[in-house]
Amino acid sequence: xxxxxxxxxxxxxxxxxxxxxxxxxxxxxxxxxxxxxxxxxxxxxxxxxxxxxxxxxxxxxxxxxxxxxxxxxxxxxxxxxxxxxxxxxxxxxxxxxxxxxxxxxxxxxxxxxxxxxxxxxxxxxxxxxxxxxxxxxxxxxxxxxxxxxxxxxxxxxxxxxxxxxxxxxxxxxxxxxxxxxxxxxxxxxxxxxxxxxxxxx
Numbered sequence: 062x063x064x065x066x067x068x069x070x071x072x073x074x075x076x077x078x079x080x081x082x083x084x085x086x087x088x089x090x091x092x093x094x095x096x097x098x099x100x101x102x103x104x105x106x107x108x109x110x111x112x113x114x115x116x117x118x119x120x121x122x123x124x125x126x127x128x129x130x131x132x133x134x135x136x137x138x139x140x141x142x143x144x145x146x147x148x149x150x151x152x153x154x155x156x157x158x159x160x161x162x163x164x165x166x167x168x169x170x171x172x173x174x175x176x177x178x179x180x181x182x183x184x185x186x187x188x189x190x191x192x193x194x195x196x197x198x199x200x201x202x203x204x205x206x207x208x209x210x211x212x213x214x215x216x217x218x219x220x221x222x223x224x225x226x227x228x229x230x231x232x233x234x235x236x237x238x239x240x241x242x243x244x245x246x247x248x249x250x251x252x253x254x255x256x257x258x259x260x261x262x
Contacts, residue, residue: 084132084133084136085129088128088129088132092125097112098121098145099112099115099116099119099121100112102115102145103115139152140152141155180196180199180200181196183196184196184197216228
């Protein structure tokens with residue numbers, strides 16, 4: 062037990078330099094990429110003085126090292142700035158989409174745990190039989206399939222051919238789900254009131 066606790070603590074401490082390295086890579090890549098985000102935001106025909114004023118407001122004309130330190134400090138304070146696409150705070154945009162992400166992650170994890178434990182126990186009970194080898198082969202094949210391709214195939218099967226799940230979003234195109242967004246879990250609300258048909262209605 063002590064070794065397990067030491068291992069977990071070590072892995073947690075190792076995430077700190079890993080996150081720092083990833084943040085640094087993101088900062089460098091965004092700065093060396095061709096193009097100007099301010100020009101893209103304002104359009105190619107914006108006057109030069111307007112572009113310079115916008116850069117001044119965003120702090121993009123400061124030394125690169127100062128920008129980097131400010132970038133790290135804002136992230137430490139969970140201040141991700143304003144979205145140029147949605148015209149709102151990035152934290153607000155994340156908060157709006159986070160419930161759906163957590164919902165998808167939770168139920169995906171539950172399904173994976175259920176299938177994994179059931180198939181693993183069944184394969185262990187039928188050890189060295191055709192069923193055991195079949196489950197092993199199934200696991201290897203599923204593990205090797207690219208996730209983007211598997212996602213497309215699942216959308217095709219359950220959303221197009223079987224028509225039992227929406228292929229995009231949290232509900233079907235004819236479902237008004239704003240009342241359930243307040244509960245942060247549309248899927249859980251549907252399960253509790255036993256109305257699963259709304260997923261694809």
